[in-house]
Amino acid sequence: MVVIGSSLLLSFGIGMLSGGLQHFDDFPARGAVLVPAGIVVSFIAYVIKDADTPWQRIFSPLGVSVLAVAALALFGLRELAASMETAPGGGHSHGTAEEPAADDHAPTASPSTATTPAPTTTSTPKSASTPPPHNDGHSH
Incomplete structure (x- = not known):
């Protein structure tokens, strides 16, 4: 029973260590705690x-x-996390409420076409294969 419990605890420790390292850029404050905790849990x-x-x-x-x-890892990674959070840019952004999501698939109007009305055609409807616009905040 001790072997099963320690194996489970070891897997949690290694998961904390690897997850903290892998997602340090996304969640630096959380990763700064997970990495040293994973080291201690794995050793125990x-x-x-x-x-x-x-x-x-x-x-x-x-x-x-x-x-x-x-x-040492806890204090060093906390300092690194604090410097990353104050640095501009980076990260994985999904857009915010204040910042409207950009639609990469919609055509942009140039100054010459913004004042001139587009000709209307009724002969061909829009193709069904045109993908719908994505307003989920991702810009790939």
Whole structure:
């Protein structure tokens, strides 16, 4: 039972570590906490996997070293996250309420066509294969 629990805890720790690193650009403050927490959780899971191993191994010189690395990572990544949040640009934006979403598929009117009415034709209806405009804030 200890092996199953420690394996589950190890997978959570590795998931926290890799997810924090992978999505650090998207959520820097969250990633700054997830990476060191994942290191500590993974180390604890590794130590408790052996039922015969005493809990004192967590606070052994190796355990203290892992805790020191995790603390340094926490403070360093928090500073990096704070500098990223104040930097302009970057990130993955989906648009905001104040900023109307740009429609990349709609034709833009030039100054010469804005004042001249377009000729009307009734012979051919619009094609059904024309994709509808996307107003979801994405601009790809």
